[in-house]
Amino acid sequence: xxxxAVEPGWPKxxxxxxxxxxxxxxxxxxxxxxxxxxxxxxxxxxxxxAAPPVLELDPAGNFIKAWGGPGSxxxxxxxxxxxxxxxxxxxxxxxxNCPGLKLPGLKPVADDxxxxxxxxxxxxxxxxHSNQSKGNATPETCIARPTPGFIRRPTSxxxxxxxxxxxxxxxxxxxxxxxxxxxxxxxxxxxxxxxxCPQAGSQGSARYVEFQHxxxxxxxxRRHGLCGRRENRRVQTFTSDGKFVKQFVKTATPFAxxxxxxxxPEQQYLYVGDDKSIDILDRKTLDLVGxxxxxxxxxxxx
Numbered sequence: 001x002x003x004x005a006v007e008p009g010w011p012k013x014x015x016x017x018x019x020x021x022x023x024x025x026x027x028x029x030x031x032x033x034x035x036x037x038x039x040x041x042x043x044x045x046x047x048x049x050a051a052p053p054v055l056e057l058d059p060a061g062n063f064i065k066a067w068g069g070p071g072s073x074x075x076x077x078x079x080x081x082x083x084x085x086x087x088x089x090x091x092x093x094x095x096x097n098c099p100g101l102k103l104p105g106l107k108p109v110a111d112d113x114x115x116x117x118x119x120x121x122x123x124x125x126x127x128x129h130s131n132q133s134k135g136n137a138t139p140e141t142c143i144a145r146p147t148p149g150f151i152r153r154p155t156s157x158x159x160x161x162x163x164x165x166x167x168x169x170x171x172x173x174x175x176x177x178x179x180x181x182x183x184x185x186x187x188x189x190x191x192x193x194x195x196x197c198p199q200a201g202s203q204g205s206a207r208y209v210e211f212q213h214x215x216x217x218x219x220x221x222r223r224h225g226l227c228g229r230r231e232n233r234r235v236q237t238f239t240s241d242g243k244f245v246k247q248f249v250k251t252a253t254p255f256a257x258x259x260x261x262x263x264x265p266e267q268q269y270l271y272v273g274d275d276k277s278i279d280i281l282d283r284k285t286l287d288l289v290g291x292x293x294x295x296x297x298x299x300x301x302x
Contacts, residue, residue: 001280002262002269004292010061011035017051017066018042024258028085028119031059036083036093039069040105053080054091054121067121068093074123075130077111079103082154090124091117094154099131114154128154235259235272235286248286250274 011033013019020041026034035057039050053068053076070076077095084092095111102108112133116125233255236247250256257273261283269289270281280290 001290007061011055011057012061012063013051013055014063016049018046018049019051019055023081024083026083026085026091028089029087032064033057033059033061034083034085034091036068036080038080054083054093054117056119065120067117071123074115074126075113077113077115078106078109078130079111081111085119089119091119093117112154232256235270235281237286246286248281248288250279250288255279 019035020038022035022037024036026036028034033056035055036053037051037055039047039053042050052066055066056064058064068076077093077097079095079097080093081096082092082094086092093115095113097103097106097109097111099108099110109131110133111130113126113128113130115123116127117123232249233251233253234247234249235256237245239245253275255272255274257275259273260271261267262269262271267283270283270286271292272279272281274291276293278292279288280292281287282289
């Protein structure tokens with residue numbers, strides 16, 4: 001069983017800056033940590049000291065660079081959510097703002113876009129457009145020619161082939177969409193997608209076909225995928241063609257806040273965020289085998 005200890009003094013953010021809610025951290029091939037935070041969550045008196053949304057830190061927590069925010073040629077996400085560094089070193093950013101949340105300081109738009117940058121913050125590509133999702137009517141569009149309506153609040157993404165989370169669906173792409181798992185939740189008549197925002201703790205109307213809002217995914221070896229639903233409080237495994245394998249559900253706490261695979265060759269463990277701790281699951285069986293208790297953890301950064 002792996003053991004963990006808090007490293008004091010990590011990270012070392014420049015003194016002139018402050019971080020808002022940290023929504024995601026990604027580790028690149030060199031071991032550097034890419035931190036995505038929400039500058040607009042800082043208190044008004046600290047707003048002028050807000051660091052750029054994206055910070056790169058070395059393994060010891062030393063600051064390397066920072067960038068991000070609105071710019072020319074793309075629509076920056078309104079509510080920063082997920083960051084991922086792919087195998088070629090490109091940095092992907094996803095958001096999860098929902099107009100119905102009416103969060104202070106945020107525009108009433110949906111983050112229906114996925115952004116790609118170089119590690120120096122140079123804009124490369126945008127998939128989808130702000131406030132343009134068409135729900136279940138979304139076409140299976142080639143990502144080489146992204147169009148409005150392609151994705152819905154893509155909170156996270158993971159590669160290599162690749163997998164992206166589009167708010168309600170897990171989509172596996174290689175130039176064109178090859179498969180997706182899940183769909184928008186439907187009202188009783190099944191006529192149109194449900195409007196509105198996530199409702200924590202809901203189990204959904206189907207075990208693995210219909211997802212609540214906001215998923216995360218991780219791709220493991222041997223072509224199996226892992227998907228977690230924070231609002232559904234469950235972790236599920238699927239084959240690469242979308243066939244359901246198994247799931248682990250824990251409803252008593254805000255379970256499945258994020259997921260990561262252990263770095264050993266067999267990827268024996270799955271680390272899952274759970275309220276103020278990190279649960280350790282056996283990757284093959286999804287049995288709960290341990291937990292890491294944090295000193296402090298804020299439930300606000302969801």
